[in-house]
Amino acid sequence: MSIGLGHCLLLAAMLFSIGLYGALAKRNIIAILMGIELMLNAVNINFVAFNRFTVVSDLTGQLMTVFAITVGVAEVAIGVALAYRIYNDRLTINVDELDNMKG
Amino acid sequence: MNFEAISTEIFILVLGLFAIVMDLVLPKNESRKSIGGVLVFALTGWVLYMFSMYVPETAVADGSATTRYFMDMMYIVDNYSLFFKQLFMVATVFTLLFSMDYMQTVLRYKGEFYALLMTALLGMCVLASANDFLTAFIGLELMTISFYILVGARISSVNSSEAAVKYLVVGSVSTAIMLYGISLVYGSTGTVQFYEMFHNQHLFTAAGLAGATMIMIGFFFKLSVIPFHMWAPDVYQGAPTPITAMLAMGSKAAGIAVFMRVIYVAFPLIGFYWLPILAVLSAVCMIGGNIMAIRQNDVKRMLAYSSIAQAGYMMVGMVSADYPGMKAVMFYGMLYVFANVGAFTALTVVEQQRGGSDYKSLAGLAKSAPVLAAVMTISLLSMAGIPPTAGFAGKLYLFTAVVNQGYLWLAFVGFIMSMISVYYYLQVAKAMYLAEGDGKELHISGAVRAAAVLSVIATILFGVWPEKLAELTNLAAYTFLQ
Numbered sequence: 001m002s003i004g005l006g007h008c009l010l011l012a013a014m015l016f017s018i019g020l021y022g023a024l025a026k027r028n029i030i031a032i033l034m035g036i037e038l039m040l041n042a043v044n045i046n047f048v049a050f051n052r053f054t055v056v057s058d059l060t061g062q063l064m065t066v067f068a069i070t071v072g073v074a075e076v077a078i079g080v081a082l083a084y085r086i087y088n089d090r091l092t093i094n095v096d097e098l099d100n101m102k103g
Numbered sequence: 104m105n106f107e108a109i110s111t112e113i114f115i116l117v118l119g120l121f122a123i124v125m126d127l128v129l130p131k132n133e134s135r136k137s138i139g140g141v142l143v144f145a146l147t148g149w150v151l152y153m154f155s156m157y158v159p160e161t162a163v164a165d166g167s168a169t170t171r172y173f174m175d176m177m178y179i180v181d182n183y184s185l186f187f188k189q190l191f192m193v194a195t196v197f198t199l200l201f202s203m204d205y206m207q208t209v210l211r212y213k214g215e216f217y218a219l220l221m222t223a224l225l226g227m228c229v230l231a232s233a234n235d236f237l238t239a240f241i242g243l244e245l246m247t248i249s250f251y252i253l254v255g256a257r258i259s260s261v262n263s264s265e266a267a268v269k270y271l272v273v274g275s276v277s278t279a280i281m282l283y284g285i286s287l288v289y290g291s292t293g294t295v296q297f298y299e300m301f302h303n304q305h306l307f308t309a310a311g312l313a314g315a316t317m318i319m320i321g322f323f324f325k326l327s328v329i330p331f332h333m334w335a336p337d338v339y340q341g342a343p344t345p346i347t348a349m350l351a352m353g354s355k356a357a358g359i360a361v362f363m364r365v366i367y368v369a370f371p372l373i374g375f376y377w378l379p380i381l382a383v384l385s386a387v388c389m390i391g392g393n394i395m396a397i398r399q400n401d402v403k404r405m406l407a408y409s410s411i412a413q414a415g416y417m418m419v420g421m422v423s424a425d426y427p428g429m430k431a432v433m434f435y436g437m438l439y440v441f442a443n444v445g446a447f448t449a450l451t452v453v454e455q456q457r458g459g460s461d462y463k464s465l466a467g468l469a470k471s472a473p474v475l476a477a478v479m480t481i482s483l484l485s486m487a488g489i490p491p492t493a494g495f496a497g498k499l500y501l502f503t504a505v506v507n508q509g510y511l512w513l514a515f516v517g518f519i520m521s522m523i524s525v526y527y528y529l530q531v532a533k534a535m536y537l538a539e540g541d542g543k544e545l546h547i548s549g550a551v552r553a554a555a556v557l558s559v560i561a562t563i564l565f566g567v568w569p570e571k572l573a574e575l576t577n578l579a580a581y582t583f584l585q
Contacts, residue, residue, distance in 0.1 A: 009290075016283055023276050032272055039279035043286050050290035060295055061286075064237055068282060071244045075275050078251050082271060085255065085264045095272075098265045101337045101404075 008049030016042035029083040029093045033076050040072040108171040108180045111188055112228050114149055118142055119221030126214020135213035139203040142217060143196055143550075150192045157182050157575075163582045172234070176296060179234040186579035187231035187360040190437055194352040195224050197444040200554035202345030205455045209343060211258045219256075223249035223349065227357035235296040236285045236318075236369075239361050243325065246357060247274050250350065254342040266341025273324065273334040281321025287314025297369040306373070315373050318365065325358040326414050329387045336399075339407030344454050347403055348447035351410045352440045359417055359436065363429065366421070367583075374424070382422045382513050388415025389520040397527045402450060403460045405527060406443075409486060412524065413439055419517055420501045423508040429580040431500035434572060438485065438493035438565055444558035445482025448551060449475040456545050465531060467540015472547060476535045478555040483528035485562045488521045493565035500573075 015038055022035025044065045051061025083093050090097060106113070125138050158170075158181070171180040199220070206216050226246030233239035251274065255267025289295050291311035292303040305311060320331070327335040339347045366374040392412030399405040417439075420432035449468070450460055452475060457464045469476040485492035498521065502514040565572050 012286075016279075019279070020276070023272065029268060029272075033275075036272070036275045036279060039276070040282065043279065043282040046283065046286035047289065050286065054290060054293060060237070061289060064240075064285070064289070064295070067237065067241060071241070071248075071278075074244070074248055075251075075271070075278070078248060079268075079271050079275070082251075082255055082264060082268050085258070086268055089261050089264055095268070098268060100262050100265055101340050 005049055005053035008045055008053070012042040012045040012049070014042075015039075015045065027094050027096055029079070029086065029095060032095065033079045033083070036079075037072060037076055040068060044068055105171060105173050108173040109178065109232075111149065111153065112225060112232075114145075115221055115225045115228060118145055119218050119225065122214060122217035122221060126218070129214075134207055135217070136203045136207055138214060138217045139199045139206075142221070143199050146192050146196045146199075150189050150196070153185055153189050153192075156180075156185055157578060158582060160578055160581055176298065177235050177238050178229075178232050180232055181582055182579040183364075183583040184228075184231040184360070186433055186575060187356065187436075188228045190356055190433075190440060191224055191227040191231070191353050193437075194349065194356075194440045194444070195220060197440070197448075197554050197558060198345050198349050198352075200550045201444070201448040201451055202343075203550055204548050205343070205345060205451050208455060209259070210256055212256070216253070216256060219249045219253050220349070223253065223353070227353055227360075230357045231360040233361055233364070234298070235294075236288070237295055239365070240282065240285065242357075243361070244278065246354060247278070247325070250346070250354060253346045253349075254338060256346070257343045260341070262341035263343065264341075266338045269334050269341075270338045277321050277324030277331070280317050280324075284314040284317025284319075284321060287311065288318065290314075297364065300369045301371060306370070312373070315370050319377065322358060322362045322365070323384070326355060326362065327411055328384050328414060328418070329391045329411065330384075332388075332391075332411050335411060336404050336407040339410070340401055340404045340460075344403065344447060344451040344460065347406070348443055348451075351406065351447075352443045355410065355414060356436045356440070359414075359421075359432065363421060363432070367424070367429075378422055378424055381418060382510055385415045385418035385422060386513055386516045388412060388418065389516055393520045393524045393527075396524070399527075401461045402465065402531060405531075406446065406450075409524065409527075412520065413486065415520075416498065416501055416517060419505050419510075419513055422510060422513065423504040425504070425508065426580050427500070427507065428504040429583065430573070430576045431497070431504045433576040433579055434500055434569070435497035437572060437576070438497050438562065441558045441561040441565070442482045442485040442492075442494060444554060445478045445562065446486070448555045448558065449479035452545055452547060452551060462530065462534045465534045466538035467542060468535040468545075470542055471540060472545040474552065475545070475547065475555060478559045479535065480532045481559050481562060483531055484525075485566070487525045487528045489525070491563065491566045493562045493569065496566055496569040 019035045019038030023032050026032050047061040047065045087093050122138050223246050226242050229242030251271045254270050255264050257263035287310045291308045292305045324331045389412050392408045396405050396408035417432050420428040454460045485494035488494040488498040506514045
């Protein structure tokens with residue numbers, strides 16, 4: 001059995017769902033960032049798979065992947081820096097305790 | 104490679120790099136306000152120069168002027184994008200004017216603020232010019248990532264980092280959803296370019312439609328349209344006040360600029376089915392935003408809900424999906440900038456010198472700073488749409504456009520909700536004029552005074568004499584639809 005487009009898309013969809021669940025259900029900021037990273041990587045798999053298996057003349061999909069990886073890294077870098085600041089302020093990185101502002 | 108087409112972006116990038124270098128070169132205890140001053144003058148000059156870049160209507164009609172592109176159609180410079188770029192730059196100039204004092208006293212890292220504001224502005228300009236999803240994605244991320252840092256820039260405040268984390272998590276999740284949508288659309292059509300997508304019938308497959316829907320949802324998050332709005336109030340409240348202003352004026356307008364291009368150029372056929380949903384969402388935004396704004400104690404938070412309502416008003420113009428509607432959205436976006444500048448100038452001074460932004464901190468502002476109190480009142484009345492302020496002219500354009508398309512009920516919702524909004528806007532006026540404050544004079548610098556007075560002059564000028572601005576938006580909308 002050879003690996004085709006369907007397998008890649010299924011893998012990406014599963015990764016995306018796991019990532020979305022992680023981002024929504026986890027209470028630790030670092031774990032949420034991991035969930036977001038999973039979602040972004042699922043997108044990368046999608047792009048590369050579409051570029052490889054469908055008939056397109058250019059490399060737009062792979063180009064998108066390069067940019068998506070860069071942006072994802074920048075986002076997570078800021079996320080970790082902010083998690084560090086939150087820890088400095090409150091000695092916890094549990095998002096349930098980020099409830100200063102309400103209304 | 105037509106580098107002349109991206110001269111604006113190159114200029115802004117150079118200004119950002121200049122801010123970084125100057126921050127390193129200047130002695131440690133020197134004030135960083137001088138950087139802001141240079142940026143204000145440079146950006147003002149460029150905004151005036153940009154008037155010469157517009158392609159006149161006659162040249163568009165007879166086809167003698169060709170639209171300028173950069174990088175093989177990826178980047179389009181038309182009148183529409185020029186107008187939005189000017190809007191962003193005007194917003195940034197005003198923000199710089201009234202934020203220099205605030206930043207000097209409140210932030211620990213002052214130079215970075217100017218550099219990051221420039222990169223955020225660069226991201227907005229890229230968004231306005233984006234002609235494919237790759238460019239749009241990069242512009243969107245450049246803007247939002249700069250804002251994540253700016254929102255969390257106030258290290259002394261616990262709320263600031265909390266707001267930044269909330270913004271980052273919601274923003275990244277929405278980015279991921281939007282990217283997934285882009286990948287599905289790319290997979291079904293084989294392109295990410297707006298014009299090519301328009302011709303492509305493969306979009307109408309299950310994957311293509313799902314992708315388009317996810318892209319829309321991503322944009323709704325960025326525009327804080329009501330089911331996707333929960334991040335906005337917290338972020339607006341926790342962010343440093345000038346950044347809240349930038350989020351309300353610039354980030355929202357940038358989202359609207361690219362959103363209009365996506366629904367009118369990339370997905371016009373799906374957009375046809377989307378318009379009724381958009382109409383409902385805009386009604387929900389107007390109702391929800393205005394009602395929730397009533398029960399807020401913090402003025403920044405109140406303005407956050409009010410900005411959700413304002414996004415609803417602007418979506419009314421998008422629903423009409425024709426040339427008067429687009430023109431009205433652009434007109435409204437511009438005057439919303441001036442109204443916001445007026446309100447946030449006063450709020451910035453109050454937060455800096457009285458240490459809070461709730462109604463109590465505003466008490467007695469009419470005695471301590473009569474100019475600021477007057478400016479704030481007029482700006483809020485403009486947001487509510489009371490004549491003779493510009494807000495009235497803007498709402499008139501928006502609602503006429505949508506009534507002509509047969510959405511009478513939407514205009515009615517807008518009218519009623521505008522009336523309700525007067526209540527909570529006047530609560531601010533009540534606190535400023537009737538409540539007793541400590542009576543201490545507030546210190547107001549020349550730059551702050553200039554921002555406040557100029558914004559209120561613009562608000563009234565465009566209210567009684569909207570002709571010139573209307574002509575400019577006409578030109579921008581006209582060439583967009585060619």
